[in-house]
Amino acid sequence: MPKFFPGFCLAFLFLTFTAVFFPLPGNSQNLPPLTVVIHDSSATQGCFFLSPYTNGFYSGYDRSHQILDQYGRIIYYQIVTGNNQNPTIDFKLQSDGRISYFNTNSEKWFLMDSTFIVVDSIRCVNFVSNQHDMQILPNHHYLMFADEMRIMDLSSYHWFGVNHNAAGSATAQVIGVVIQEFDEDKNLVWEWKGHDHYDFSDADSIWFSNPNKVDWTHANAVEQDKDGNILLSLRHFDEITKINHSTGDIIWRLGGKRNQFFFSNDPIRFTGQHDIRRVTDTSISFFDNGQYTHPAVCRGVEYALDESSKVATLVWQYIYDSSMYSLACGNHQFVENGNHLVDFGFCNGNNPWMALVKADKSEVLDMSFPNNFISYRAFNYVTLPWQLHRPAVDCRKIGDNYYLEAETGHASYKWSTGETTSSIQIPGSGVYWVFVPYGLGYICSERIAITNPDDPCLITATLPPAVQLVSGFTCVPNPASDHVRILFDLPCDTRVSINLATLLGTQIRMPVAGDYPAGSHEVLMDVSSLNKGAYILTMRTNTCLITRKLLVQ
DSSP states (O other), X not given: OOEEOTTOOOXXXXXXXXXXXXXXXXXXXXXXXXXXXXXXGGGOOSEEEEOEEOSSSOOSOOOEEEEEOTTSOEEEEEEOOXXXXXXEEEXXXXXXXXXXXXXXXXXXXXXXXXXXXXXXXXXXXXXXXXXXXXXXXXXXXXXXXXXXXXXXOOTTOEEETTTTOEEOOTTEEEEEEEEEEEOTTOOEEEEEEGGGTOOGGGSOGGGOOOSSEEEOSOEEEEEEOTTSOEEEEEGGGTEEEEEOTTTOOEEEEESSTTOOOEESSOOOOOOSOXXXXXXXXXXXXXXXXXXXXXXXXXXXXXXXXXXXXXXXXXXXXXXXXXXXXXXXXXXXXXXXXXXXXXXXXXXXXXXXXXXXXXXXXXXXXXXXXXXXXXXXXXXXXXXXXXOOOXXXXXXXXXXXXXXXXXXXXXXXXXXXXXOOSSEXXXXXXXXXXXXXXXXXEEEEOOOEEEOOTTSHHHHOBOOOTTOOOOSEEEEESSSBSSEEEEEEEESSOEEEEEEEEOTTOOEEEEEEEEEEOSEEEEEEEEOTTSOSEEEEEEEEOSSOEEEEEEEEO
């Protein structure tokens, strides 16, 4: 009987279409459901790393690290426990191939190897470690943040309260950034304190309300520049600072009150930014949260910097929606295949939290969580420096029945059907997978598509979701205001269901449900009672799932 090992797949023609993947009923995982809308299946590669959490009410979902495949399907997850809403943050690959994340309960960074076992940890010394960033440098040094609290007299600063006109406390606790660098043996080899280099008045008062305890600098990203100096993002200064690693002196300041650069072609002054990164010898990138720009708008940006003449030139930006701005978090990653990942963080409105786009800004995919879930940062890695050892699955006939049998030797099994045995009887057509323990979490087999329940072992294959066995699926007009004509062509007789849902997956109606013969079909749907905005129209058959975005105006 055929065995379907990790990596086994068939070759198919990839088409440009929109596909959305909702959590399937019967999943044994209690993870926040993720909606993935794929616009171009040929342009998405590799794996996504994320760590979902919410600052809102506790939803009852398990909190986890996750690795998704190129289509947004979970292939690894680890449940993380703790008293905080966001017990871990910034789950990512480091330059030495290890995986890092910050645990807010223990206030330190943990490092895992390729088998997802914790092999080391590190925290700052003399100060409380900050969760916002940690980088392992090419020389195996660690670059990270801490918080330093000093008592200051802020009674002359009328920046506080609801209207930002109340005086500060004469004994205010003011928290400033400390950057610490450790060698590979965790010896502190370099330290830099924001309190020694900035004036309190350098900050933007819009961020402050509490006159007694002030999150002053709010550093959220640190980067070693190509010349060995340090780039620092200060959210509450609306500023990027470059620091001389040898002397500790400030080399230049970009943005904010003390800006030293002329912005040659960008009228928007960034605010509350995250994720400063060096891209080329002459350019940097970051995510502009844009909450307090005029008008407010968030965007992924790249600037070319003439550091001698102090000129900043905008060379690339991506705005998902001109009415969308970000309250917190987010990142902008240059993916090695030329794509850009823009994590929007906590945004206003009913918007996705992340989008993957090409350099020409055409959309590849976007992702949405419910209940204000996001990932502080998200990453797309085209290749991994090690192999994911996914469990093999065998298809076997016993008597008149067919079974999927996962490899033996695992302590538990979690099938997509909800079953927890090592093998399951194939109930019919569909896509199946199993999670087994791996390191501190669980890893998934390849997806196995059963297209012929009468002889499943003959043609079972790990079909990618981009396989499109429907020759047409459109909705016209689009945008629409009163009625939409849903058109679809079927190559064979099949069961069809079409759902209309919000971007977060809430079903509104099902205009199509039943068995349809091969051929062309048309269904009229009334949308006159819907609110203006974007919706997802999803078509499911026995062998595929395809969607279109529908705009109601």
